[in-house]
Amino acid sequence: MNEIERIQQRTRSYWYCDGIAELIGGIAMMLVGFPMVAAARTGAEMISTIALMAMILLFPATARIVGLLKDRITHKRTGYVQYPRPAMTKRRKLAIFSVLVGVAAAMLVALWGGDYTLNGTVGKALLLGVGAGMAVAFVLRAKRLQIPRLYIVAVVAGAATLLSGLSDFGFVEGVGWLLATIGSASVITGGVALITYLSRHPRVPQETP
Amino acid sequence: MSEFAFGSDPDRVIHEPARLKIMAVLSVAESADFTYLMGETGLTRGNLSVQLTRLQDAGYIDIRKEFVGRSPRTTAWMTTDGKVAFDAYRAYLTQLLRATD
Numbered sequence: 098m099n100e101i102e103r104i105q106q107r108t109r110s111y112w113y114c115d116g117i118a119e120l121i122g123g124i125a126m127m128l129v130g131f132p133m134v135a136a137a138r139t140g141a142e143m144i145s146t147i148a149l150m151a152m153i154l155l156f157p158a159t160a161r162i163v164g165l166l167k168d169r170i171t172h173k174r175t176g177y178v179q180y181p182r183p184a185m186t187k188r189r190k191l192a193i194f195s196v197l198v199g200v201a202a203a204m205l206v207a208l209w210g211g212d213y214t215l216n217g218t219v220g221k222a223l224l225l226g227v228g229a230g231m232a233v234a235f236v237l238r239a240k241r242l243q244i245p246r247l248y249i250v251a252v253v254a255g256a257a258t259l260l261s262g263l264s265d266f267g268f269v270e271g272v273g274w275l276l277a278t279i280g281s282a283s284v285i286t287g288g289v290a291l292i293t294y295l296s297r298h299p300r301v302p303q304e305t306p
Numbered sequence: 307m308s309e310f311a312f313g314s315d316p317d318r319v320i321h322e323p324a325r326l327k328i329m330a331v332l333s334v335a336e337s338a339d340f341t342y343l344m345g346e347t348g349l350t351r352g353n354l355s356v357q358l359t360r361l362q363d364a365g366y367i368d369i370r371k372e373f374v375g376r377s378p379r380t381t382a383w384m385t386t387d388g389k390v391a392f393d394a395y396r397a398y399l400t401q402l403l404r405a406t407d
Contacts, residue, residue: 104330176342
């Protein structure tokens with residue numbers, strides 16, 4: 098890789114240089130995951146509602162919180178980079194893919210006896226699929242952006258998937274544990290990255306108007 | 307046979323290493339501010355300002371100065387002409403490397 102490619106690579110992965118996105122994303126995953134586990138264990142509808150509300154409210158808010166923290170911490174120290182928004186066609190494809198996955202999962206459950214609590218074999222298969230998908234997503238992101246610490250999160254996601262496959266968790270509890278485990282790993286790796294970043298960039302350069 | 311002509315010159319505006327680094331950053335980002343460009347290129351404040359002006363005069367980048375809160379922020383982004391010129395420069399270098407292989 099030559100100097101120009103290195104500059105382009107660093108710019109592409111600049112969003113992750115401070116660990117803030119992982120830290121906040123990890124906290125959001127934990128805040129959704131642990132209530133899911135509690136809801137599955139106790140069967141309390143109130144906790145299920147809390148988990149659902151957390152999922153609906155937290156993930157859109159996450160980007161806003163990350164942006165605010167980056168404004169206060171990162172942009173003042175090492176500058177601001179804005180990335181191109183994904184093309185509408187790409188976002189449309191992703192939305193269509195998500196709907197198709199949902200419909201396919203619902204059909205699979207219906208064909209398998211209609212157990213929508215997903216505590217049977219289909220639920221276990223879906224749980225393994227979700228976990229494996231998350232692990233692969235982290236590997237691909239780590240490889241594309243060349244951020245080694247994302248491999249750690251991928252390994253944790255893979256291990257959590259295997260363990261949840263071997264356990265007797267139902268789908269909801271299994272996904273809850275997956276989110277909580279991956280979230281915890283993200284919080285640790287993101288926290289370490291943030292501490293490292295702050296120790297390397299303690300001073301705030303001032304731009305002259 | 308290669309179509310590369312040894313008589314042709316690269317784009318002199320982009321060919322200069324400091325400006326090439328700036329263009330490399332802006333080729334993968336929507337925009338970047340002065341602080342980031344200074345850190346990434348290793349240029350001094352004055353030198354970066356001169357190089358940005360040169361690229362802006364060539365029509366390859368646009369620059370906006372604004373205040374974010376109470377802090378000034380100078381942001382640069384590549385124009386369509388800049389993207390064309392950068393792609394052409396990369397094509398020139400690729401052809402040069404192939405021709406000398």
